[in-house]
Amino acid sequence: MNSKKKPGKISPFKRAAAFFVILILVGGLLGAYKVWNTAFRSNVSLDGAAAVYFYIPTGSDYEELLGLLQEHEVIENIATFNRLAEIKNLPSHIHPGRYKIEDGMNNNSLINLLRSASQSPVNIVFNQTRTLEQLASVVSAQIEADSAGLVELFNDESFVAGLGLTRETLPAVFLPNTYEFYWNTSPERFIERMHREYERFWNDRREALREKTGLSREEVVTLASIVAEETNRIDEMPVIAGVYINRLERGMRLQADPTIKFIIDDFTVNRVLNVHLEKDSPYNTYMYGGLPPGPIIIPSKEAIEAVLNYETHDYLYFSAKEDFSGYHRFARTLSEHNRNARLYRQALDERRIFR
DSSP states (O other), X not given: OOOOOOOOOOOHHHHHHHHHXXXXXXXXXXXXXHHHHHHTSBOBOOTTOSEEEEEEOTTOOHHHXXXXXXXXXXXXXXXXXXXXXXXXXXXXXXXXXXXXXXXXXXHHHHHHHHHHTOOOOEEEEEOXXXXXXXXXXXXXXXXXXXXXXXXXXXXXXXXHHTTTOOTTTGGGGOOOEEEEEOTTOOHHHHHHHXXXXXXXXXXXXXXXXHHHHTOOHHHHHHHHHHHHHHOSOGGGHHHHHHHHHHHHHTTOOOOOHHHHHHHHTOTTOSOOOHHHHTOOOTTOTXXXXXXXXXXXXXXXXXXXXXXXXXXXXXXXXXXXXXXXXSOEEEESSHHHHHHHHHHHHHHHHHTTOOO
16 A cells, blocks of 8 residues: 655645745845946946046036036946935035046946045146246146136235245246146145245255355246246356356346346347336346346246356356357457457348347
């Protein structure tokens, strides 16, 4: 006789329990997929570019951030980005700046980047410039601060005095170079940083050389600005600097043509005329002794080094060479200088250069 029991039917309760287990598993999978899709699925498409720099202006709120992301077509699915951004409280952590966004980034990585304010710095580059206004234009093209805000601060006597400078000596602190800044640097922080760089520039070696010149830091840069305008030949700069040091030590007026060009606001003239020399200005080194109140341009570091390492000699005069090579003839006496100057004027006449 067969004693085995026949399998019974699955009870409705067990069937329902199994169904709910399946539902839970499916729901979990769907939930996990939704989380993955929201947080970890690639959501940045840059149309073939490996990376772009994305700028968040100072004062932006979350709605403006979303608008910028859509305007620049950085995000493929703004809804999933917004969902995770709300969960991670990005709306309360908007930081202005310049951010490097890479193709293929997911929402989680992008939101973490923006929340952390881990912006990418910019390299501000400026070379020898003539005026602070020109410098403001160059700098404002590279950071958020506008040129008007920079110029306003350049002219703020109280702010400049806080740096131990005057409006006239302020150009001395802007040493041409490449500097790393955050894009949202304010005008105040830009100038303060440049002043710190200026302080670091004057190391022990340069201070020792400066003391030998008998000039202050700002006076060294002022003389360098004249030297830089006299020649673009770096190897000749120390010789010209030596001429001006000799004239200062003897109490002679510098009679530097570049200071006259500064007064008339025209550095293109080849002939400085008597009518120009009559311009009454503290920058007129034909009219007044000593150095002018401040730099006439923002000089190169090479020109500053030329002043610090000026050549010792007994020249008191120099005149541009008549071959227009950019070099000069040097003289110890006025009669010798007049002969040299006559050669240059004749060369100008022959080329019909009258200004």
